[in-house]
Amino acid sequence: MNVVYASNDHYARHLAVSMYSLFDHNQVMERIRVFVLAVDLSEESQKRLQTIADHFDRELVIIPMGDLKARFPYPVDTGGFDISAMGRLFVGTALPQEVERVLYLDCDTVVLASLRRLWEMNLGGKLLGAIMEPTIYAQVKESIGLAPEEPYFNSGVLLIDVKRWREEEAERRLVEFYGAMGGKTFACDQDTLNGALRGQIRSISPRYNFFTNYRYFHYRDLAGQSPAYRAVPRDLFIRAKRHPAILHYAGDERPWKAGNLGHYRRAYEQYLSLTPWNGTPKEDGGIRQRAYLFAYHMMDYLTWVCPPARRAISRGLGMKAVESRAAGRRQETAEEAN
Numbered sequence: 001m002n003v004v005y006a007s008n009d010h011y012a013r014h015l016a017v018s019m020y021s022l023f024d025h026n027q028v029m030e031r032i033r034v035f036v037l038a039v040d041l042s043e044e045s046q047k048r049l050q051t052i053a054d055h056f057d058r059e060l061v062i063i064p065m066g067d068l069k070a071r072f073p074y075p076v077d078t079g080g081f082d083i084s085a086m087g088r089l090f091v092g093t094a095l096p097q098e099v100e101r102v103l104y105l106d107c108d109t110v111v112l113a114s115l116r117r118l119w120e121m122n123l124g125g126k127l128l129g130a131i132m133e134p135t136i137y138a139q140v141k142e143s144i145g146l147a148p149e150e151p152y153f154n155s156g157v158l159l160i161d162v163k164r165w166r167e168e169e170a171e172r173r174l175v176e177f178y179g180a181m182g183g184k185t186f187a188c189d190q191d192t193l194n195g196a197l198r199g200q201i202r203s204i205s206p207r208y209n210f211f212t213n214y215r216y217f218h219y220r221d222l223a224g225q226s227p228a229y230r231a232v233p234r235d236l237f238i239r240a241k242r243h244p245a246i247l248h249y250a251g252d253e254r255p256w257k258a259g260n261l262g263h264y265r266r267a268y269e270q271y272l273s274l275t276p277w278n279g280t281p282k283e284d285g286g287i288r289q290r291a292y293l294f295a296y297h298m299m300d301y302l303t304w305v306c307p308p309a310r311r312a313i314s315r316g317l318g319m320k321a322v323e324s325r326a327a328g329r330r331q332e333t334a335e336e337a338n
Helices: 012-024 043-055 083-094 138-143 162-167 170-180 188-196 212-216 219-225 227-231 234-242 265-272 286-305 307-337
Strands: 002-007 033-038 059-064 101-105 109-111 128-132 153-161 201-203 246-248
Touching: 002 012, 002 083, 012 033, 012 043, 012 109, 012 265, 033 043, 033 083, 043 059, 083 101, 083 153, 083 162, 083 170, 083 188, 101 162, 109 265, 128 227, 138 188, 153 162, 153 188, 153 246, 162 170, 170 188, 212 286, 219 227, 219 234
Parallel strands: 002 033, 002 101, 033 059, 128 201
Antiparallel strands: 101 153, 109 246, 128 153
16 A cells, blocks of 8 residues: 655654554555655654654655745745645656555544555546545635535545556646646645546545544535535444544644644544654643634534534634634745745
């Protein structure tokens, strides 16, 4: 099984957690080869990651991606997301030519079960498989040319037919689409994948990319927000909630932040304790962060009781979070320039 991550040094410890959990729950797999598309990943972090691979007798290949912005023939604005997130768009040229299929995982995932069935899944002629994200804002879908009834997919877990990806010049199409959007979208790489590869993504079980905040959503609400989600059977969604194979900490309840009360945080904490990053203190933004995370957790329960209220609050907070992220990234860039 070929697995790909994209990471910078800041996310190295989260990558370590995900990688350790991947190896731990897939020990019966004859071969697992992990590729890391690295942007400014320090030698120390690389050495630490290598100790995890050595512990499980697995292969780890670090691929320096250099200046990712130079791969785009136009200015790009990732809206506060780190540019390393765009690395997944270049799997076709970055990976060795003999690699014909890969499983891409975001660093903020934890694997809790065997991935053999996912790895061996028939994509039915599609370029990749992904999990639907029915709670995406309607304005985002409209902005990238998707109709309300069409599916929108999360890019945190991708099963990619790299051979076909190369044959159909997916990389060129992605870069051209992002350029046509002015080098800026709401969810950079994710919107680009959904827009450029529209109709060429196969929906796979939510068990393999279960967003932690979906624990509090009713199936009927998700299906109501996105008609395409009705293709996911209700019992499959319930099984994903009870027994996720891959957890994705995609919301604001990040388990490495002080004050986080998320239900699934212990899975991350358990595996962090087994990595060379054991003992790393949680990111503490003080009383404001803790108050925000408490309020966010209360909103989780509101989701269960009154989904429309959650949607209204989420839309407002979502846009504020994007604006805050962008402002923070601009400040970091200015500080680096000085």
